[in-house]
Amino acid sequence: AQTVTQSQPEMSVQEAETVTLSCTYDTSENNYYLFWYKQPPSRQMILVIRQEAYKQQNATENRFSVNFQKAAKSFSLKISDSQLGDTAMYFCAFMKPTHTGNQFYFGTGTSLTVIP
Amino acid sequence: DTGVSQNPRHKITKRGQNVTFRCDPISEHNRLYWYRQTLGQGPEFLTYFQNEAQLEKSRLLSDRFSAERPKGSFSTLEIQRTEQGDSAMYLCASSNPGQGAHGYTFGSGTRLTVV
Numbered sequence: 001a002q003t004v005t006q007s008q009p010e011m012s013v014q015e016a017e018t019v020t021l022s023c024t025y026d027t028s029e030n031n032y033y034l035f036w037y038k039q040p041p042s043r044q045m046i047l048v049i050r051q052e053a054y055k056q057q058n059a060t061e062n063r064f065s066v067n068f069q070k071a072a073k074s075f076s077l078k079i080s081d082s083q084l085g086d087t088a089m090y091f092c093a094f095m096k097p098t099h100t101g102n103q104f105y106f107g108t109g110t111s112l113t114v115i116p
Numbered sequence: 117d118t119g120v121s122q123n124p125r126h127k128i129t130k131r132g133q134n135v136t137f138r139c140d141p142i143s144e145h146n147r148l149y150w151y152r153q154t155l156g157q158g159p160e161f162l163t164y165f166q167n168e169a170q171l172e173k174s175r176l177l178s179d180r181f182s183a184e185r186p187k188g189s190f191s192t193l194e195i196q197r198t199e200q201g202d203s204a205m206y207l208c209a210s211s212n213p214g215q216g217a218h219g220y221t222f223g224s225g226t227r228l229t230v231v
């Protein structure tokens with residue numbers, strides 16, 4: 001079974017500063033995907049960034065980047081130049097694609113507050 | 117197409133009553149997923165449809181839960197004889213296998229409160 005652990009229930013960061021959210025996972029699979037999703041008070045889960053396990057290069061999307069350490073099974077999210085709109089719950093998620101469907105395994109989330 | 121739509125957004129029901137939620141996926145997505153999210157937790161997988169076929173069910177989906185997708189378009193999730201432990205956010209998502217792990221879109225969820 002796959003498990004995803006987020007050890008930081010809450011974090012805060014000053015506007016324009018940088019913050020890193022931690023995530024570790026446990027799996028015996030070799031081919032999988034890792035994701036960070038954002039869930040603002042509006043409740044909709046929004047994809048922030050995605051990493052394919054077979055890629056060594058860390059994914060980057062504008063102000064968001066990851067540090068993917070496959071051997072250590074670690075997948076942290078760095079948010080640069082934090083903005084007030086980044087305030088949300090952030091979920092780390094694992095997915096192993098199969099021919100029958102792509103099921104997510106989510107962590108318990110980190111509540112991020114950006115302070116003006 | 118404005119994305120995955122879920123109705124109602126909120127539902128308050130008395131313990132023992134039946135409730136039904138609806139999910140309208142993105143029209144070209146043939147895969148549809150239901151997840152449950154309790155307070156302080158991440159979403160947990162409940163069940164998955166490819167077209168009208170229900171291909172996978174979690175152990176979380178007890179006998180009181182039933183999901184359908186009769187025409188391969190919208191889906192309903194029914195909970196019979198609701199219990200207080202059923203209080204949660206129920207999230208629907210859809211995807212297109214041609215997009216691999218890239219096209220998984222979530223709805224805004226239905227929040228169920230059982231009193």
